[in-house]
Amino acid sequence: MAKRLSTFAVAALAATVAIPSIGAHADDTGSGQPTLLGRAVLPVETYAPGPPSGTLLPPGTVNGITFPLPSQPVEGFSAIVAGRHPGEYLALPDNGFGAKANSRDFLIRAYYIQPDFKTAEGGSGEVDVDLNEFIQFRDPDGLIGFTIVNEGTTERSLTGGDIDPESLQRGIDGDLWVGDEFGPWVLHFDATGKLLDPPFAAPGGLRSPNNPDLGGSAATQPNSRGFEAMAISPDGKYLYPALEGATVAELGSTRRLVFEFSVRDEAFTGRVWLYQTEQPGYFVSDMAALDRHHLAVIERDGGLGLNALFRKVYLINLTDIDAEGSLLKTSTVDLSAVPDPDLVSLPPIHNGDVGLGNPYRVTCESIEAIHQIDGNRLLLGCDNNFPNTGRNPGRADDSEFIVVKVPGLRRE
Numbered sequence: 095m096a097k098r099l100s101t102f103a104v105a106a107l108a109a110t111v112a113i114p115s116i117g118a119h120a121d122d123t124g125s126g127q128p129t130l131l132g133r134a135v136l137p138v139e140t141y142a143p144g145p146p147s148g149t150l151l152p153p154g155t156v157n158g159i160t161f162p163l164p165s166q167p168v169e170g171f172s173a174i175v176a177g178r179h180p181g182e183y184l185a186l187p188d189n190g191f192g193a194k195a196n197s198r199d200f201l202i203r204a205y206y207i208q209p210d211f212k213t214a215e216g217g218s219g220e221v222d223v224d225l226n227e228f229i230q231f232r233d234p235d236g237l238i239g240f241t242i243v244n245e246g247t248t249e250r251s252l253t254g255g256d257i258d259p260e261s262l263q264r265g266i267d268g269d270l271w272v273g274d275e276f277g278p279w280v281l282h283f284d285a286t287g288k289l290l291d292p293p294f295a296a297p298g299g300l301r302s303p304n305n306p307d308l309g310g311s312a313a314t315q316p317n318s319r320g321f322e323a324m325a326i327s328p329d330g331k332y333l334y335p336a337l338e339g340a341t342v343a344e345l346g347s348t349r350r351l352v353f354e355f356s357v358r359d360e361a362f363t364g365r366v367w368l369y370q371t372e373q374p375g376y377f378v379s380d381m382a383a384l385d386r387h388h389l390a391v392i393e394r395d396g397g398l399g400l401n402a403l404f405r406k407v408y409l410i411n412l413t414d415i416d417a418e419g420s421l422l423k424t425s426t427v428d429l430s431a432v433p434d435p436d437l438v439s440l441p442p443i444h445n446g447d448v449g450l451g452n453p454y455r456v457t458c459e460s461i462e463a464i465h466q467i468d469g470n471r472l473l474l475g476c477d478n479n480f481p482n483t484g485r486n487p488g489r490a491d492d493s494e495f496i497v498v499k500v501p502g503l504r505r506e
Contacts (some may be wrong), residue, residue, distance in 0.1 A: 197254025
């Protein structure tokens with residue numbers, strides 16, 4: 095398939111330059127400890143144009159959100175990549191309301207967001223969302239290989255009843271690559287969200303209970319444990335999709351598989367790595383490639399609020415394997431205790447938030463988006479699992495974004 099190098103792609107690459115409001119902290123020294131540089135919050139009740147949604151949920155109010163909804167919720171985000179200009183990002187929600195059956199009216203989109211991070215130098219802590227221009231994922235050419243919710247329409251917009259997107263990367267040519275959990279699949283879209291190929295199935299016959307090709311056979315990958323994380327090499331040649339949890343055959347283990355996918359060949363290469371979590375119940379929730387071999391990995395527990403106890407960013411090197419065949423990993427950021435010497439997390443942006451102060455705690459349930467801004471700065475985002483609670487009991491979680499300086503992170 096012919097590749098396209100668009101002006102959009104060039105602009106997106108430029109978006110990795112420093113953000114002026116927090117650039118003063120972005121040194122590349124290897125000394126010191128991780129430091130919270132900025133925090134921003136998008137209110138949970140942020141809605142985009144579109145048809146009503148949540149109509150398949152029981153009518154009523156859940157954690158302050160009343161269903162059905164008049165339009166499309168922007169929701170929380172499972173992945174973040176560079177946007178169209180410095181300081182802007184493209185953020186991807188997942189399938190909507192947590193299940194295939196209740197998310198058939200949730201449109202799969204990615205939104206351009208621009209956080210005004212609250213930092214030691216100022217900033218409102220607000221997040222601007224472009225509600226006029228967003229990416230609507232669709233399959234107008236009928237490539238997906240199964241009947242979709244909007245089967246009879248011209249655009250064939252994809253919904254949460256069709257796919258569950260959990261990870262996102264942009265290729266050098268501007269194309270978008272999505273890691274999905276319903277397959278699990280790797281999905282290939284152009285820069286506008288048009289599906290370009292049939293889904294690339296996970297190797298080894300891995301299929302979730304939601305896979306439309308299951309055909310009555312037993313699933314080999316548990317529900318919601320597909321390609322939650324996916325990195326792309328800086329040269330754009332390889333994707334690294336990783337399973338969030340163990341396979342059915344290895345349930346109860348700490349074993350998580352990381353695959354290699356060739357963007358040029360549009361195929362899995364056959365290379366597979368073994369990542370071991372600290373506990374069987376922990377998840378691999380996102381990854382970012384720092385260079386051809388080094389990846390930053392978010393590993394977390396399933397806790398929320400003050401019960402969110404374990405969430406760390408590890409550094410792995412795909413060439414460093416221990417005697418048992420597992421990737422070696424080095425802890426770089428403890429997200430349950432991020433030093434906040436400038437108290438940028440205080441005062442609360444929204445009353446009732448917990449985990450603020452020095453150290454700052456990431457208390458959302460699903461910290462599952464990571465992006466290297468530049469050098470030693472990481473952007474991390476929370477999927478708020480709309481309309482679930484977490485930080486504030488009885489109130490649906492907002493979407494939260496933080497910037498953390500990680501000395502010594504830069505790789506060549």
